[in-house]
Amino acid sequence: xxxxxxxxxxxxxxxxxxxxxxxxxxxxxxxxxxxxxxxxxxxxxxxxxxxxxxxxxxxxxxxxxxxxxxxxxxxxxxxxxxxxxxxxxxxxxxxxxxxxxxxxxxxxxxxxxxxxxxxxxxxxxxxxxxxxxxxxxxxxxxxxxxxxxxxxxxxxxxxxxxxxxx
Amino acid sequence: xxxxxxxxxxxxxxxxxxxxxxxxxxxxxxxxxxxxxxxxxxxxxxxxxxxxxxxxxxxxxxxxxxxxxxxxxxxxxxxxxxxxxxxxxxxxxxxxxxxxxxxxxxxxxxxxxxxxxxxxxxxxxxxxxxxxxxxxxxxxxxxxxxxxxxxxxxxxxxxxxxxxxxxxxxxxxxxxxxxxxxxxxxxxxxxxxxxxxxxxxxxxxxxxxxxxxxxxxxxxxxxxxxxxxxxxxxxxxxxxxxxxxxxxxxxxxxxxxxxxxxxxxxxxxxxxxxxxxxxxxxxxxxxxxxxxxxxxxxxxxxxxxxxxxxxxxxxxxxxxxxxxxxxxxxxxxxxxxxxxxxxxxxxxxxxxxxxxxxxxxxxxxxxxxxxxxxxxxxxxxxxxxxxxxxxxxxxxxxxxxxxxxxxxxxxxxxxxxxxxxxxxxxxxxxxxxxxxxxxxxxxxxxxxxxxxxxxxxxxxxxxxxxxxxxxxxxxxxxxxxxxxxxxxxxxxxxxxxxxxxxxxxxxxxxxxxxxxxxxxxxxxxxxxxxxxxxxxxxxxxxxxxxxxxxxxxxxxxxxxxxxxxxxxxxxxxxxxxxxxxxxxxxxxxxxxxxxxxxxxxxxxxxxxxxxxxxxxxxxxxxxxxxxxxxxxxxxxxxxxxxxxxxxxxxxxxxxxxxxxxxxxxxxxxxxxxxxxxxxxxxxxxxxxxxxxxxxxxxxxxxxxxxxxxxxxxxxxxxxxxxxxxxxxxxxxxxxxxxxxxxxxxxxxxxxxxxxxxxxxx
Numbered sequence: 001x002x003x004x005x006x007x008x009x010x011x012x013x014x015x016x017x018x019x020x021x022x023x024x025x026x027x028x029x030x031x032x033x034x035x036x037x038x039x040x041x042x043x044x045x046x047x048x049x050x051x052x053x054x055x056x057x058x059x060x061x062x063x064x065x066x067x068x069x070x071x072x073x074x075x076x077x078x079x080x081x082x083x084x085x086x087x088x089x090x091x092x093x094x095x096x097x098x099x100x101x102x103x104x105x106x107x108x109x110x111x112x113x114x115x116x117x118x119x120x121x122x123x124x125x126x127x128x129x130x131x132x133x134x135x136x137x138x139x140x141x142x143x144x145x146x147x148x149x150x151x152x153x154x155x156x157x158x159x160x161x162x163x164x165x166x
Numbered sequence: 167x168x169x170x171x172x173x174x175x176x177x178x179x180x181x182x183x184x185x186x187x188x189x190x191x192x193x194x195x196x197x198x199x200x201x202x203x204x205x206x207x208x209x210x211x212x213x214x215x216x217x218x219x220x221x222x223x224x225x226x227x228x229x230x231x232x233x234x235x236x237x238x239x240x241x242x243x244x245x246x247x248x249x250x251x252x253x254x255x256x257x258x259x260x261x262x263x264x265x266x267x268x269x270x271x272x273x274x275x276x277x278x279x280x281x282x283x284x285x286x287x288x289x290x291x292x293x294x295x296x297x298x299x300x301x302x303x304x305x306x307x308x309x310x311x312x313x314x315x316x317x318x319x320x321x322x323x324x325x326x327x328x329x330x331x332x333x334x335x336x337x338x339x340x341x342x343x344x345x346x347x348x349x350x351x352x353x354x355x356x357x358x359x360x361x362x363x364x365x366x367x368x369x370x371x372x373x374x375x376x377x378x379x380x381x382x383x384x385x386x387x388x389x390x391x392x393x394x395x396x397x398x399x400x401x402x403x404x405x406x407x408x409x410x411x412x413x414x415x416x417x418x419x420x421x422x423x424x425x426x427x428x429x430x431x432x433x434x435x436x437x438x439x440x441x442x443x444x445x446x447x448x449x450x451x452x453x454x455x456x457x458x459x460x461x462x463x464x465x466x467x468x469x470x471x472x473x474x475x476x477x478x479x480x481x482x483x484x485x486x487x488x489x490x491x492x493x494x495x496x497x498x499x500x501x502x503x504x505x506x507x508x509x510x511x512x513x514x515x516x517x518x519x520x521x522x523x524x525x526x527x528x529x530x531x532x533x534x535x536x537x538x539x540x541x542x543x544x545x546x547x548x549x550x551x552x553x554x555x556x557x558x559x560x561x562x563x564x565x566x567x568x569x570x571x572x573x574x575x576x577x578x579x580x581x582x583x584x585x586x587x588x589x590x591x592x593x594x595x596x597x598x599x600x601x602x603x604x605x606x607x608x609x610x611x612x613x614x615x616x617x618x619x620x621x622x623x624x625x626x627x628x629x630x631x632x633x634x635x636x637x638x639x640x641x642x643x644x645x646x647x648x649x650x651x652x653x654x655x656x657x658x659x660x661x662x663x664x665x666x667x668x669x670x671x672x673x674x675x676x677x678x679x680x681x682x683x684x685x686x687x688x689x690x691x692x693x694x695x696x697x698x699x700x701x702x703x704x705x706x707x708x709x710x711x712x713x714x715x716x717x718x719x720x721x722x723x724x725x726x727x728x729x730x731x732x733x734x735x736x737x738x739x740x741x742x743x744x745x746x747x748x749x750x751x752x753x754x755x756x757x758x759x760x761x762x763x764x765x766x767x768x769x770x771x772x773x774x775x776x777x778x779x780x781x782x783x784x785x786x787x788x789x790x791x792x793x794x795x796x797x798x799x800x801x802x803x804x805x806x807x808x809x810x811x812x813x814x815x816x817x818x819x820x821x822x823x824x825x826x827x828x829x830x831x832x833x834x835x836x837x838x839x840x841x842x843x844x845x846x847x848x849x850x851x852x853x854x855x856x857x858x859x860x861x862x863x864x865x866x867x868x869x870x871x872x873x874x875x876x877x878x879x880x881x882x883x884x885x886x887x888x889x890x891x892x893x894x895x896x897x898x899x900x901x902x903x904x905x906x907x908x909x910x911x912x913x914x915x916x917x918x919x920x921x922x923x924x925x926x927x
Contacts, residue, residue: 029274043195044188046411048363049444053853056363084188099186103178106816109661109824111185112192112363112411137862144853146363146412147661148827150864152820 006077010040011086019074026073033057033068036083044084044115048144055143058116059083065123067142084115087122098122101156109147117143121157131161167811167873172670172680173881174873176816179666180685181409181659191408193367193383194441201369202231204430204440205276207266207283208450209258212520212846213292213307216256216285221266223282229271230279231434236265242399243429245421247320247488250310250518253425257290259307260484260520261847262450264422269430269438292846295355296456296481296517307484307518316482316516320490322392329574330490332497332512340473340509344464348545353458354537354895354913355481356838358829359448359856360527364411366420366451367441370427376402378428384420385413385660386698387690393419393488398428405690410660414528414828415700415888416452417660419487423451448851452525453839454829455492456481457534461512463504465546469557471504478514478535485523489516492531494572495628495701499532499889500539501570502625502780505563505579522839522848528828530701532626533892537833540622540896541911544903548605554900555593555602555784558623559586563780571627571777578778579627584808584874585782589623592806592870596786606907614794617801618905620787622893627780628701629885630878635694635772636711638672638719640743640757642764647756649743651676651683655712656693657704661824662887663817664704668712670813671881675716677741702781702885705813707773710879714771717880722767726760779876781884783807785825785893789901793924796917798835798902800865805890810876811883818886822869825891832859834898835914 004019006026017039018025026035036042036059045068048056052070059068060082087096098118101107108114117140124131124139131139136157145153158164184190221233236254245251254264266283270276291305298304299314307314319328341347368382378401384390387405395403410417427440442451461476478496482489493514500512527533547557562585563569568578593599601609601619608616636655643649653672659665669683686693696708724735727745731738731753739746745760747753761767786804791797805822812818829837836857840849850856875882895913902920903909910923921927 037195042188043191046192046364047194048365048411049853051444051852051854054363054444084186088187095183095186102186103182106176106179106182106663106820108182108185109663109820110363110412110659111181111190111409111661114185115188118186134862137864140861143861144363144858145861146361146414146827146858147820148824149820150861151823151867152816153861 006074008076009080011082015040028072028074030073031069032071032073032076035073036068042083042085046112046115055116055120056113058119060119060123063123063126065120084119097160098125101160105152105156105159107149107152107156109149113143113145117145117153125160133158133163136161167875170674171677172674174812174815176814177666177670177680179663180669192364192411193369193381193408196381196408198369198371198437201437201439202269202271202434203273203276204267204269204427204438205273205280206264206426207280209261209263209265210847211258211287211289212261213290214258214287215290216258216265217288218286220284224268224279227275227279227282229275231269231436232430233266233268233279234429234433243425244397246486248310248317250308251485253429260522262522263484267426267430269434292520294519294521294841294846296458296479296519299517299519300479300515307520311518314517316486316489316518318490320488323491323494323572324574326574329494330514332501332510332570335509337473337475337509337511341464343466344472345467346465346546346549347462348542349462350542351460352538352541352911354534355456355458356913357453357456357481357521357524358833358837358839359453360414360416360828361856362412362414362417365442365444365447366417366423368420368424368427369437369439370424370431371437372431372435376400378403380405380424382407382420382424383410383417385410385658386418386700387658387688388656388695388697389418390420390424391690394421394424397421397425407658407688410658413660415526415530418526418700421487444853445851448856449522449848452523454527455489455524455531455534457538459538461539461542463542463546465550469550469552469560471507471543471561473509474504474507475511478512480514480516481519481524482516483519483521483523486516486518487525489524491572492526496531496535498569498571498627499625500535502563502627503536503623504561505567505569506561520846528888529830529892530888532624532889536624536892537895537913541899544900551605553602554621555589555598558784559589562586562623562782563625573777577627579780580778581876583876584872588782588806588808588870588872589784591872592784592786592804595868595870596804598786601788606904608905608907609788614792615790616793616905617788617790618901620897620900620904621784622897622900623782623784624889624893625780625782626702626889627777628888629703629781630706630776630779631701631703632697632707633773633775634696634707634711636715637694638712638715638769640719640767642758647758648682649757651678653683653685653712654693655685655708656688656690656696656698657685657708658688658698660699662699662704662821663814664699664708667705667813667817668708671709671713672716675713676720678743702888705883705885706878709881709883710773711771713880715769717769718771719767719769722769723757723760730755730760779878779884781886781889783886783889783893785897787897787901789898789905791902791905791920793906796920798915798920802866804868804870806870807886808872808874809884809886810878811873811881812871813881813883818871819869821887822890823867824887825894830891831894831898833913834895836916838914
């Protein structure tokens, strides 16, 4: 049988993985979250609920925010993926404006859900640079946060979207 | 108020860059060489005897290192305080209890092995309610607990002996003097889950002999060590933590998880990672205590509570693990809210049941009892026609008032605070005067939408709990004239920003740039003792130990400087690692040049437990109830407190806003753990069935924070997070009752509950 591969472009780099059930190969059952976290050691996005409800594992795939725990890696052939590690400038370390705003407004507490929230926000702001407060909140409605950083997250995002204080 | 360089301002968190770039390490991001993975087979029955168990097929599976059932359990490895439960037993005590644990090369192999274990059960009668458990003739769940009653007292928290009741004064006389009395069986009993985003987990490596290294998702290495050392026979534990993905008091001892990993590690001689899934977290980790009380509250004609009587029944689920400490705090907080009352007869009984274990959750017993008693206090206020804000102001603990705290000892509030003023300021900000139309009267009605307001108050004297120590070391930089400050204090960051806060305090004392202050990684061996961030203790206890350690180091610098310049210590000043002679600025020397070459200057500071400073939080809320559908929406929340002194303006704001989460406010609307009444199995074991508030449903939140400079420690501050939402649920109940004109007293007030109250269902 011809050897199967799956190719992913992650944070601008191309990775070709062998598909199969032997050691080192990606089984059909492996999720994108597992591949990113365990094989590429991109551990920034978190796995919390494992069923697409909490948004902690959110990454951007071909421009859309997706929950990477709900996608099988073998189905992501050729996809262009950006993770939280891919936002800051790789050479200078300069932060993405969203990341900087999250620091300026202190928009996190424990930080477990933060990478997912930033990626979901990034996907929205890339498509719509000036969303309303309602559009922002709607875009984040799938992101669980239990420390309650919602208010300070909205402050940071409103500042980027150019919304006046609500 | 003092002029500060850092205190009171917003300072970027030490971990900020790591958190927003994904570089921050949490347990699940960390690996130990040779690590293998643990998984559990859990009981589908709430109470059953294992009549047959066969692990042959599981053990045969390639990649499996160990399968352990109750039959292979070594001696010791027992749970509870007092000890009452083996890690694994022939009997399972709740749906989710351990039947077998497996270690394998991968999670997938471990899961497959779990599926290959064959088990047969004989079901036993199960109990799902504390009142039923405590009733005469109820089946006994544990041998240790006759009538399912948990022994009062927990030695570590109650050094003088058990404390489980508040009895003083003359209750009969108190009720005789009362003008208004409310008496009822009230409950806050749905045992909701605080539900940290990061599940409980641990990696344990057995180092040989008694030594184990534990990396855990615990908010406190020391508490984990304190509780688990006796539970792992003959052990010496070293506990390390990373960033913790939320805890809300709920990830501390992690006993079951830690013991599973440790037993598998010892059996296989490999490091074992045991990390729960969200489903396991919701079915088998710890939830809020169940709380039910037949109580009677008397209030005099001035609106002051004059008698309190009741028997608090506490449901601790299938495990009693220091719940007695929470009961002690619950009883204490009741006294803070009704502090003028001198006639008490408040008893408690803790029961084990066949439900998911209850444990520590933000609010720590106080929230669970207050959510009940507040309903009755509201009835007395309603009967007397009192404005609740005025009533809370009159009844809340003030300097000189005495109360029995959770250690069983009498304490006297010694700190002049402006809590009544803070309550009033919050009410003013909220617009209480205009919105309050009287009891049972809506603020406004628009078609089917009725708005109502409510308020509740809670307090906490645990904010000075447990002893703590810290070192502050001034380390000379290799290059340049500067130094670096290392704060050695065992603080795990689970979101409060307290590692940064102690860095700010130390930078303030030493007058150095915050960037030059580092805090050691949390580790029970490399740091002196600290219980970590629980009970809102971080600000006063870690703050005091660290600021005193910095002051001690500063004193040593001045002693050396005085010798160097031939002046007195009082004539010296320091800034940015330079020592100056006051009014003579050309006389200066880098700290680095004082003292023996290459050696550190080290200061030591400590805090000794005290319970004489209570905090206070008022929670005011406006809701809108749709009287056709019964659906309630929160419109606005105002939280008010006197914090003494703000350490970090943004951090304290989020401590207040955080009161909306972790099974607080929404336990009045939709949060609950639901069990199938036929099978005794939990049904809310995922993030879809367990309800939580999403981003697009957050109400307006306003904070009113007074800073009256409390005499707590050098920086005059208090802790608040433990109780920032603790009065929220009862405030919502009051608001709903006022909106619809009928009292609603059932948590959570789902549409069905509201329609029932309106007699529409």
